[in-house]
Amino acid sequence: MAATSFKSLRTALETGGFDPVYVFHGADDHLKDEWVRLVMAHAVDESTRDFNCDVLRGAELEVSGLSAALEALPMLAARRLVVLRDPGAMKKPLRERLERYLAKPAPEVVLLLVVPSTATKLDPWLAKAGSVYEFKELEGEELAKWIAKEAKDRCGVAITAAAVDRLAGYTGSDLPMLAGELRKLAAYVNGGTIDEAAVEAMTGVRPGATLADLLDRAAQRDTTGAIAIVRDVLAQPKQSGVTTVLALTAQMLAIGWGCAARARGMSASRLESEFFTLLKEGGSVYTGRSWGDAVKCWARAVPKWSVADVVRALPHLHAADATLKDTRISSEEQVIVSLLLAITPPSGAKRAA
Template sequence: MDYKAVIKEIRDKKYRPVYFLHGEEPYFIDAISKVIAEEVLDESERDFNQTVVYGKDCDPYQIVSLAKQFPMMSDRQVVIIREAQDIRNWDAFESYFASPQPSTLLVICHKYKKFDSRKKAFKALGKENVTFLSEKVRDYQLTSWITKYVQEIGYGITDKAASLLAEFLGNNLGKIINELDKLSILLEKGTKINDVHIEENIGISKDYNVFELVNAIGELNILKANKIIQYFEQNPKAANIVVIIPNLFTFFQRLMMIHFLANKSPDNVAMNLKVPNFVAKEQIRYSKLFPPKKIAQNISFLREYDLKSKGLGAGNTSQGELLKELVYLLTH
């Protein structure tokens, strides 16, 4: 069951005794627990029937005792354990998970890592409870996830705008959704969000960003690449060499993969590289400018400058100067 299905079930008032939410991606866990906290009980019922505790501070046996209690002047009570990854003694929950109190919704928010499914407590969770694994949206899935999310809230988005958000904000769904929610306040429903909207309202330059720097290098456009680097020097928050180098590594890794694909059609390249079709077309074009031997050399340069960006062998060279050196080496 994905997080939307869990939320739909809650809103349909099909409640479960235990919601065990665990995994690397905090956004989905927060989304489910927020719906439970705000919609299961009326405001008048929450004072006596909704309890929030934190894993670091809670005594598991006391939580089990609380969960076993009956609600006061309500059909149910809600007990939410936030930061449950800090709990050390899970044995205390084993018997409760096997036979939970039907009038209690016990919500366990175990963030940033998968719970050990070998533990007896986890095995005690039956089918009547929800065990939800919140997995990270992988980097190659991010632009399509953004596109789908935007469509769900009643907007459209161009491929370039989705890529800009993914490149600039990284794999942080909370940040991405926060920025998209801001746009939804400013733009009319049905608007197709483009790179100009992103630049004007979120502050990501449509011309001076990591995405455009990679493209400039792919096109062997040294002048454009150096203009972007100069912009980064003047606007340090726009990009950092520690972020830029992994993007360039991914770029050249993809070009190398294209060289060894028998079928170099855009559809096949998009499928193998797990990128949107428009990105695949660009990558095919760039691959013709970089033979495999040069790509291997560039990957070696990137490893060298990754170390320099972290202070190994760079002396007092600034990030801007390191980037200019790197761009020259990558394009010659």
């Protein structure tokens, strides 16, 4: 079954017209959990929730427990809710029992199957189990909307658009981390508005000193500018030399592909859309920022590179990755600086072989 529009799920929350079976899957577990809480709040009344809501885990479940949850009648309510997490971890007898139920689900039960992000592909039997919703990592405008809503609804404060951009550049699409930073920022502004100055004060991230900025400068062959912010980038949370090399490698491969595509006659105007297609087909690719920002950067950079430049850069990227994974390495900053000098030498400098 194809992924369903979230509009229909919002309508179900508002009207109570729930489908018998839902399947939540995708890369963002935080968003999944937010929607599980919403379904729970709207599908079963809080006063009878203890009787009419079961939360089960596939790896810990027995056939008898699953049968009891699916066959029980609602108590003093119109429906029951059964949340089954990680259904793919169930043993064969459990799956067979569940599939028999899915063939004829009970009208008074809402069954919510929650697939963890570690499952890179949705099992075929789950894809046709019910109404399927994919929770992708937020990026771009959707991520900005989530930050603004989280600040207002959960933290009770306003946040400027510039602060949203700064915070997103700091945390990426890590929603749990974003939620934590917003709580700290809300306490910091004490009822005021979160602005760029507040984000800088709390995170230490200066304008123009994020991983996205480093990638932009490297793509434009601004070696001096990229090297100048290496220390600041590596000092940020969840950032390391390895993740920096991963993002640089994805960028170089994309730019190389773009150079080859232009040589084959592809128009410059098509590059961004084709980069998007590559990312979708590639699955889990670490770009170091939102896909939208990445593809814009790559398309702008293509005229500054050749396929030969990219081919020369790849061994240096591989060597840097290996060096950084050696436990004896003493300076990640020096490895990244040396890498940038090798793959994006300053104008007039001799390129590394």
